[in-house]
Amino acid sequence: MEHTSNPDLRTAADAVLARLVGDASGAARLREDQWRAIEALVADRRRALVVQRTGWGKSAVYFVATALLRDRGAGPTVIVSPLLALMRNQVEAAARAGIRARTINSSNTEEWEAVQDEIAAGEVDVLLVSPERLNNPDFRDQVLPKLSAATGLLVVDEAHCISDWGHDFRPDYRRLRTMLTDLPPGVPVLATTATANARVTADVAEQLGTGGTSDALVLRGPLDRESLSLSVLRLSDAAHRMAWLADHLQQLPGSGIIYTLTVAAAEEVTAFLRQRGHTVASYTGKTENADRQQAEEDLLANRVKALVATSALGMGFDKPDLGFVVHLGSPSSPIAYYQQVGRAGRGVEHAEVLLLPGKEDEAIWEYFASLAFPSEDLVRRTLDILAGAERPLSLPALEPLVELRRSRLETMLKVLDVDGAVKRVKGGWIATGQPWAYDAERYDWVARQRKTEQQAMRDYATATDCRMEFLQRQLDDEGAKPCGHCDNCVGPRFTADTSTDALDAARVDLGRAGVEVEPRRMWPTGLPAIGVELKGRIPAGEQAEPGRALGRLSDIGWGNRLRPMLSAQAPDGPVPEDVAKAVVGVLADWAKGPGGWASGAAGGRPRPVGVVTVASRTRPQLVRSLGARIAEVGRLPLLGSVEYTGEAPRASRSNSAQRLKALDGALAVPPALAATLTGLEGPVLLVDDCTETGWTLAVASRLLRRAGARGVLPLVLAVQG
Known part of the structure; x- marks a missing residue:
């Protein structure tokens, strides 16, 4: 049975719903919890967290609430929405209810000024923004204050992204704290998600300011999906x-x-x-x-x-x-x-x-798990670098100084920004000087939670009881x-x-072998800052040619064969026969393809005249035997190896600049090999087991070209990624 102390508001709400769903008869009725949320937002100006299954109608809550609030003179609704596809869907849905919706995101920068003018003129009912916009310096400093002052309703869609206890944490979402703080008193807030367990729900509620406050409304419904x-x-x-x-x-x-x-x-x-x-x-x-x-x-x-x-x-x-x-x-x-x-x-x-x-x-789970929040040493080093810098450091400027890839570095900086330790400004990032504590207990718990979730997925796949009940309990x-x-x-x-x-x-x-390996053509930015005097374009006479790999480790074809063979735990040994045959097939296709060296190939290059391997400390037998097999089948001399001058640099999941710093001076062409190269009339095949960043191949190729090689054609078993 329906209960309401606002019958006129309920009638108006149902009328908006009818327009939203295209019900000309006007018979559409809000679900009871939908109405409870709308009443809390419109009549009581409260904050609400709605955790309901996909398809329940969370978007109807904020569109109906928007129409009612606008009728009462409220400013536009701001919806923080994570993906462009969702924004497009929501703009179209809003139009059906007569609600004028616009977006500000990375794909429509040319429209931002016009959208802001429309907001100022009162012509926009709903503004959808991506969470990344909230900490864009121009948007944060110029647009957000005005928007916060004018907002009639703030909606946080997919609100589980706020919580790092959840499966899809996005640090940009936590910038919402600033917007919440700046909202005028009495502006209602709605957070919605379909995928939050009890811990994530509590964390989101606390961060949104709805946890533990007397006026909070949390509506959590059953998550079964009968269809x-x-x-x-x-x-x-x-x-x-x-x-x-x-x-x-x-x-x-x-x-x-x-x-x-x-x-x-x-x-x-x-x-x-x-x-x-x-x-x-x-x-x-x-x-x-x-x-x-x-x-x-x-x-x-x-x-x-x-x-x-x-x-x-x-x-x-x-x-x-x-x-x-x-x-x-x-x-x-x-x-x-x-x-x-x-x-x-x-x-x-x-x-x-x-x-x-x-x-x-x-194996794919393990790779993504390796991209978790960095160690305290790396975080402290980043903070020290920013603190000692005379000006803001952009990501490209900071990247060579820190052993993190750019995407992981950016995520870390966003977390530090939310924590108050750094700030994004025009020109890059600065340290604030605020004290910051590494929450090791929380990060360790999150890592353990990932392991628990992985086990749950193994259990789901082998479960003998109801699968939907299993997911609901999770x-x-x-x-x-x-x-x-x-x-x-x-x-x-x-x-x-x-x-x-x-x-x-x-x-x-799936058995079709061969992936092109694109050579590196530009040195990474910022190398001189870390003592490596290289910059700009790699001279054409020092570059590798486009190469080939048997497969990608992320493939479901050859990747499944190569992944266990090239794992850190795999024993070294001669190249397996099936792999060797497949590599020979890749070579044959390469020779006959466009730019190949077989007779009649369009735009063909000279045939390789020798084989050189890259020395390996972890898989020497594999690389040597692969080089020898290619030389034997191709009737080419096995010329020798590009050797390490000392300890081989550890394999790095760091960025390009740090990888090059580790390789700087670490490889050399032995004198005997150099003497042989000067007398050759064609390119050499450069053989290695795996390439991830491409820099080992680039440095080895440069050394070979400088030693007299007419060209270098890289050939590896696998591309990482």
Whole structure:
């Protein structure tokens, strides 16, 4: 039964809802908790945290509240929203209800001034901003104060991103503290999420200022999804998973999403499914913005059967009739998994959700886990560098001085900014001089939590009890109970059958060897600042040529074969026969391809006249035997190795400048090899086991070219990434 002390407000709210959902009859009614949230925001000007399942209608709460507040003379609603796709969906939804929505984000900088003018003129009801904007110096200092003063309602969408206890922490979100502090008294605040367990809910509530305050409203509903039928299908290898998709994709209801764990896998799967006659599109962090938008529109209009996507699509898509979500590989967190599968079945009675776990999943989890918050030593070093700098340091200027890759360095700085230890200003970053404590206990807890979540995903894949109940319990849903329609509740709906034709095609596709290795052409910025006197473009006469690798370690084809062979725990030994044969095949294709050296190749280069290896301290037998095998098959002399002058630098997941600093003076061409090179009339093949940054190959190639080599063609087993 409905209870309200504001019947006129309730009637007005339902009328807005009818416009929002396109109900001409006016029969649409808000859910009771939707109304409770709207009443708290509009009538009582309170702060509310809404934790409700995907498809429950959280956006209806803030759009209806916006319309009612604007009718009462309030300023525009500001929605902090994480992804551009979500913004596009929300702008279109708002228009249906007669709500004028605009966005400020990184893809429309040319419109910012016009949008600000429209806000000042009272012509904008809703402004959507990305969290990254909140700490952009110009936006933070020039736009945000005026916006905070004028805001009628602040909405924080996907609010679990605020909490570093959660699966998708984003430090930019914590900048909201500043905006909350600057809001005039009585401005209501709404935070929404579908994926927050009890601890994340409490943390978000506290950070938003809703925890422990008397006027707070927390609405947490059941997280079961009756439309979703969850299944797990364990297949023996990547070829069987690809073949199964090719055989069964058309049988899945409607159109949907196929999630992969890496960009490389998304591209592989997209190419294979297209080859098998399916209409699919790829959607990853590397997809151009225009192509992303086209892919979204094609899926919304059912012009494609599926988007093959990474987590770049995770929160950012709203298609009520999405009929299926398939995961080719398991996410590392059941909370992330619940969020991604929640895209399906929002406006249809039945949707299929299928997990196809892979052997490579755990290696990918391990890689992403390695990108956690840096050690205290690295953080302190960064703070000391900023404190000693005479001017703000940009990321490119700071990067060579700190052993962190740029993306990880930027994330660390954002956390330090929120903690008050650094500040982003025009021109870069400065230290504030404020005391700062390294919260080792919290970071260790977060790392342990990641391990717990990984184990939960292993348990989910092998569970014999209800799968939906399992996910609900991971989210601390007190109403968790058997769903009655997952594969464990009612029996499997899918068999592991694959056609011989599809399986053979998948094996051929995944077994196709060869990835181009693009050479380094520019030295990283800032090398002189760390004592390495190199800058600008690498002279053409000192560069490597484009090279080749057997595969990427992130591939689900050759990556699965190479990853265990090249892991830190793997024993050294001669190159395996199947790998050696595949490398020979890569060489043959390279020779015959564009720019190759086989007879008649267009724009061909001279044939290699010798083989040089890069010395290895960790896998000397592997590299030497690979070089010897290539020399034998190609009937080329094995000329020798580029050697280390002392201890080999440790493999680094640091940035390019730090990697080059470690390599500076560490490699040399022995005199005997140098004497041989001067008499050769063609390029040499430079053989190594793996390349991650490309700098070992670049430095070795430069040394060989300076010693007299006419050209250097790198050939490695694997590309990291």
